[in-house]
Amino acid sequence: MMLQVVKAPFVQLVSVHAFIRKDSVVKQEPLCFFYMSGRKRRDYAAVLRKVLEILPSQPRVKQIVSDFERHYGSR
Numbered sequence: 001m002m003l004q005v006v007k008a009p010f011v012q013l014v015s016v017h018a019f020i021r022k023d024s025v026v027k028q029e030p031l032c033f034f035y036m037s038g039r040k041r042r043d044y045a046a047v048l049r050k051v052l053e054i055l056p057s058q059p060r061v062k063q064i065v066s067d068f069e070r071h072y073g074s075r
Helices: 043-056
Strands: 011-021 025-036
Touching: 011 043, 025 043
Parallel strands: none
Antiparallel strands: 011 025
16 A cells, blocks of 8 residues: 555655764754656656756765665556
């Protein structure tokens, strides 16, 4: 069973989070959310390019964590 979070024409809700550390405390904070109308690799790449384009400065990324599920089969 799949939880339906978004309605047509969108098919996916994606969020970008950052781990923020101050002293010994680490928190995960949401940075942005976006709706997607496609689920192909090129769709994700286009959205992430746009996020990078609108940022005021280049991000200083040390590590990336992803929860990407690949679908096998027909839909």
